[in-house]
Amino acid sequence: MTNPKIAPYGSWKSPITSDLIVAGSIGLGSIRLDGEDIYWLEGRPTEGGRSVLVKLSPDGTRTDITPQPYNVRTRVHEYGGGSYLVVDGRIYFSNFADQQLYKQLPNSEPQRLTPESKQRYADIILDQRHNRLICVCEDQTNPDQEPENSIVSVDLNNGEVKTLVSGCDFYSSPRLSPDGLKLAWISWNHPNLPWDQSQISIASVKDDGTLGDPQLVAGEENESICEPKWSAEGYLYFASDRSGWWNLYRYSNTGVPEPLYPMKAEFSYPHWVFGLSTYTFSSQDNLLCSYTQNGRWYLANLNLTTQQFNLIDIPYTDISALHATENYLLFVGGSPTQPGAIVKLDLSTQKTTILKQSTNLEIDSGYISIPQAIAFPTTDGLTAYGWYYPPTNQDYQAPDGELPPLLVKSHGGPTACASASLSLRVQYWTSRGFAYLDVNYGGSTGFGREYRQRLEKKWGIVDVDDCVNGAKYLVDQGKVDGDRLAISGGSAGGYTTLAALTFRDTFKAGASYYGVSDLEALARDTHKFESRYLDRLIGKYPEEKELYQQRSPIMFTDRLSCPVIFFQGLEDKVVPPNQTELMVEAIKNKGLPVAYVPFEGEQHGFRRAENIKRALDGEFYFYSRIFGFTPAEDIQPVEIENL
Structure with missing residues (x-):
């Protein structure tokens, strides 16, 4: 190995390029078993973000099952999940373009099963006894009112849709007992999200396919239920956080759920998407x-x-x-x-x-930054957590006395959890000379219900404090340059980013990916699943309108004093584009450096290779201009106003 070159942080040449990341990376998930065949979904940025069902046969043959232009993806709750089912080689899936259910037999083209409508379907199971599917339905027929959610059956002969369970605001996880005689499901109502309070019920399935009277199994106040599953002998299992932690329970003939193995650990995570599976028999x-x-x-x-x-x-x-x-x-x-x-x-x-x-990329370990778990003091004498990645590139070292710039990541959700798994997007930064801090601020999952509830009524305060204090901790430890601190986040993390830049003066630049800037607008104009989310995070609206205004960055652009770059999908229904565009205009009028990169055809999160590349390179280019370093490679510039 040759001696490392001396070069400023940020200007190191890295083999981990945006082209390599998007060309060689796919999303993986939604595993299913069908006899000896294994299925999973691949999200492919190079195919416009299309989600493709793949089959692995016992002989090792791997086959793409989903032909162009089909896309196995549902938009129930906008976040989807639980988009397909496979039984004896027969596949049933939700097609993204029209949100209808399709049936696909081996070696054949998909055929639409449900009649054309404004209904969406997710979390599909088979009721063999009645020759039908059972699934969650979200009816978008009436644009002037909230969608109606229910559990429905879909006749496999004629596609007829019948309602089985309705009356609650939301449903998930319909699960049939092994003998087909009982159906379990989860439900919840506004203003709760499923990780706040939800219930699990059981009903008998009659010979004619209708359900008997439902019986409540679990779901008291401030109890979250998720992932119901039946064992082969007919016991119902599920996760509940009634102890303060999502632990596993069994409901049997005693009529009282019994904990399986109590621990101060989380055996599940928030139900943002359908089809979770953190345990199996x-x-x-x-x-x-x-x-x-x-x-x-x-x-x-x-x-x-x-x-x-x-x-x-x-x-x-x-x-x-x-x-x-x-x-x-x-x-x-x-x-x-x-x-x-x-x-x-x-x-x-x-x-x-x-x-x-x-990813099929093989990266030399000399370019890989290994995350270090850190715990740091934060507001009110509490402790917050994060993963710290030092800048790492075997070909370079910085000049004596120089400290690296720091990029703080505020994750979305805000109930998500920063992962320590290898992310080439993180390594993109660290291999170029950035330090990186992925913060598990109060409100994150993985630390128990009490930690998750730190954010109640304090969104825009606790999360911001923890991101700020994490950055200050690393500055005080002498690990990063306090004059080159940046913060970046998407969705809820985008709101934390904008709030940190507006209400604190710690960070010198930031990047918002489809972030919330106007909490009032979000309360008035978002999709059903999250339409009452802010009741817990901020307060009731419009009764506590003043709080919404006090924590909305758009109301206090006069306090902003650093450059910001924005990335936004123009078809986003979760955080509509006007949230970003109002902020951009306000910052532009103030005379601060600002950049705006909108993407046609993208929704909440970017799936297309060219847009993922543009956003990653665009954010890096933006910081290079703000922090004054020269990238080692040519990067397509973004237009920065007021620079």
């Missing part, structure tokens, strides 16, 4: 589960008879989408040195095999 006696503590995920085996709980030693720190047979476990796994992948674990030998990686 490998046999009648054994349950395999993933759980998280302090931001790191673990895998364990729980013997349901002896209650013996054993950790399984695997090289992964992010573990999700679990599905098992008696012989092996499938999951999506990632670690600080390994990108996300579909992984197969042999349950007898404990050997793991990668079936598909999210």
